[in-house]
Amino acid sequence: MTITQLHYVLAVAEHKNFTLAAEKCFVTQPTLSMQIQKLEEELDVQIFDRGKKPIQLTDVGLKIVTQAKNIVNESGRIKDIVDQQKGFIGGDFRVGIIPTVMPTLLPMFMANFINRYPKVNLIIEERPTEELIKMIKNGQLDAAIAATPLDEETIKEIVLYYEPFVAYVPENNAAYQKKEFDVEDLEANLNNILLLQDGHCFRNNVLNICRAASLPSGNHFQIESGSFETMVRLVDEGLGMTLLPYLHTLDMNEKSKAKLRQFKEPKPSREVSLIYSKKELKLHIIEALRSTISGVVRGAIAFQNVAISSPLNRAK
Template identity: 75%
Template structure:
């Protein structure tokens, strides 16, 4: 069997469809099918159950795919070693970014990065944390930017910065008059949240988890964007919390409604995460250096208290 054949197997395992897998591998569907059939004949087993729609892995096929991932990763490492030795920083690099970080951080570093490393072809996807973890483990992402810690033994984390939470308090709210606030000032039943699936939402729930947990059931309004939450708050429907970088682009009239927390400020930890295989580590290091450089001037908070995105059960 060959590395190429194993890559065909992984593509079919991912897409559960021979035609889509062939398109991903840039070969014809008959060519891909023939090569997979050769492996099955060589091993005298069936990797895929073709009678099911979509195509499913057989029990032995699942074990083969697991091992094939290791083999393909180690084969890719050879090219990686050569590129590192030559000091080459280039090639395709797939980066995932969570939705609450993408709009603010990406414009800050992307232009600098592509100018400094023109040979790198960045393919960027906006994904939630759960999707990112799955794609990192499946080899469909090289790295990602997400809130941490994730406490996953198969993923490494490099902290990029700590981003404080900032409260958005409309004028009709009782704590609007305060210059700085504490967590206990928040009415948990008034907080407007992002939709389920956002780790920023989980961070807020963790921030407030020790205060009237029964009240969590009364959250009624959830949105997919901070802009919507701000508008809802302005309509008198509650308060919300924002990541610090998001507040920098608010209108001056909206900035008057921002209230920072007293120290230590509750904050999220934002990290560059990647598989422990450390493939393309030279590009990961270049990303870390570029992002750290541009963010350093924007976030100067030192005394912060990290709020994990992991919602504790």
């Protein structure tokens, strides 16, 4: 039994296709198939049911894959230990970022990080929080950037910054006349709030600020969008108000900024953190990423008196 064989098994289990798995492993399909067959012969079991389309794991195959993930992940940590001992900061580092953070944060720190740590190859994926947690637990990501706290026992969280929410209000809304918002103003406008679609933790953040499990259906339309830009355009048309993360408002033009309303202190905010498995050993790269992001964001967000809103769905 070899680590390479286990890599091949995990690739087939993930892609449910021998040809695609071989492409991802950068080997020929016959080579991959032969190695998996050798492993099955050695163990005297069938790991995959090849008679089904797509290919499925057998009952024993499911258990083998679970153990194979642990073995492959732990074997990879040997190089991490050596790198840390030598003080080497480099190699592949897989990072996931939630969609409501990636467009604003990534351009702020990426060039800086590349210049400071040219030997690190950042592999970045945009995923919702639930997928990031799963991928970290499965060893598919080294770290992620997400709204916290997440209450996950196996995951460590390092706070990067606190980002206030800002109301974006159309001129035809009575709340437009206010210079500052408080939570009661938001709750009084529940019928007019436009939110991102289900699955976005930012939606949960806002609902938790309003102390509401869902929004009332007072509008004459329903919309599901994952884009802040869509929400902003709808507000510009006078179809409701919305909440935006503070960093998203920095590049707005002056006409749009006139529709922004800050909240009174303590400002409702979200906590954005670097998260990773408690078993993670690439701590030297994690620290490099943390220090770079914190240094860049510190100049953009100077708020201290904040009230953190949970990204978790309270209705569950």
